[in-house]
Amino acid sequence: MDNENPRARLYYLFGANSPQKSSWLERLPAGLFAISVGLFGLLAAWRRAAAYRWDFAADVSALLVWPVTAIWGASLLLYILKCRFYPKAVMREYRHPVHGSLQALIPLSILLAVIQFKQPGQDVWLVLTLLALGLNLIIALPVVSVLATGQMPSNAVTPALYLPVVGGALIGGMTLGALHYPGWGALLFGTGISGWALLEARILSTLFEGPMPEAVRPTIGVELAPPTIATLTAATIWPELPGEALAIGLGLSIGPFVGVMVRYHWWTKVPFSIGFWSFSFPLAALASVMLETVHRGGWPLWIGILALVLASTVIAFLSLRTLILLAQGRLFPNQ
Structure with missing residues (x-):
């Protein structure tokens, strides 16, 4: 993949063809929302632990809710400002097969926010869900079109493609299930499983060919997402x-996990970037699934606690490294 025609080489994380001396707002990547998505996933896992009478978890979830909300709100505000002042940069990202996929993190973060903040009897959450699903559909259409017509450069075939095609449907189904629309949630669940099946062979065959281009290696964590999110969605729709x-x-999650971890010597040798937040939501979702399995299957409690502590530790590490990049002024580096 690294030896392809330079015209096919893509600048995955920070925009294609943007001026090198552009403002930081113009260079603000949609991948920033991976932070909110991961934090919402962690908050959900701690709330699930609290619901299953782990008292300490209630205090942790109460502590998390405000900073998570603030980070998400700030990210939305910044990206709205980018849309207002740099619409051409946003459209460049939208037309880019990988950047466009990363834009799906925006509606995914909205759907996860609905799950966390919904209140019974308030129709505004359903309206917000439908708007987020509509936005995800708009983002997914060009990605699907490029894939279906064979125009996707091989070095753009990365796990990021799961986000609009699979993630939007599965998390949308989870959200509708949480809002007590299990029938519509099941429909989206089936759509997400179908998209996963269609993409998996293409993405895995590309991954098996050799190392991904360095710019996208941190996003390999998305490969862990489909089985864990599909299981969590099923648990939400069918309690x-x-x-x-x-x-x-x-069990389905074991294969992708092994496939990612055996490639650690490739993705651990690239500089840290917000792309590494790709690991956050899959691990948080895995913790939630573990807690559900403990609760429903009578597994030992320590298994769920261990999964939650592992996800929390990884996300704490990602948060620390991100704060260091922000302090150094390198969170949105020049290309």
Whole structure:
């Protein structure tokens, strides 16, 4: 992949063809929302632990909710300002197969916010969900079009493509299930599983060819997402599913996890960037699935606690490294 025609080489994380001396707002990547998505996933896992009578978890989730909300709100505000003052840069990202996929993190963050803040009887959350799903559809259409017509450069075939095609449908189904629309949630669940099946062979075959281009190696964490999110979505839509059924989803997660970890010597040798937040939501979702399996299947409690502590530790590390980049003025580097 690294030896392709330079015309096919893509600047994945910070915009294609942007002026090197552009303002930091113009260079603000949609990938920034991976932070909010991961934090919302972690908040959900701690709230699930609190609901299952782990008292300490209630204090942690109460502590997390305000900084998570503030980071998400600030990210939305900044990207709205980017849309207002640099619409051409936003459109360049939209037309870019990988940048456009990363833009799907914006509606995904909105859907996860709905899950966390919904209140019974308030129709505004359903309206917000439908708007987020519509935005995800707009983002997904050009990605699907480029894939279906064979125009996707091989070095653009990365796990980031899962975000609009699979992530939007699965997290949308999870959101509709949480809002008590299980039928529509099941429809989106099926759509997400279909998209996952269609993409998996293409993405895995590309990954098996050799190392990804350095710029996108941090985003390999997205490869962990489909099985864990699909299992969590199923658990949300069908609360009567037994623990054994969820264990099947955990088993499906083992293959991608091994596939990512055996490639550690490739993705750990690139400089830290916000792309590494790709690991955050899959690990947080895995912790939630573990907690659900413990609750429904009678597994030992320590298994769920261990998964939650692991996800929290990784996300704390990502947060620290991100704050260091921000303090150094390198969070949105020049190309």
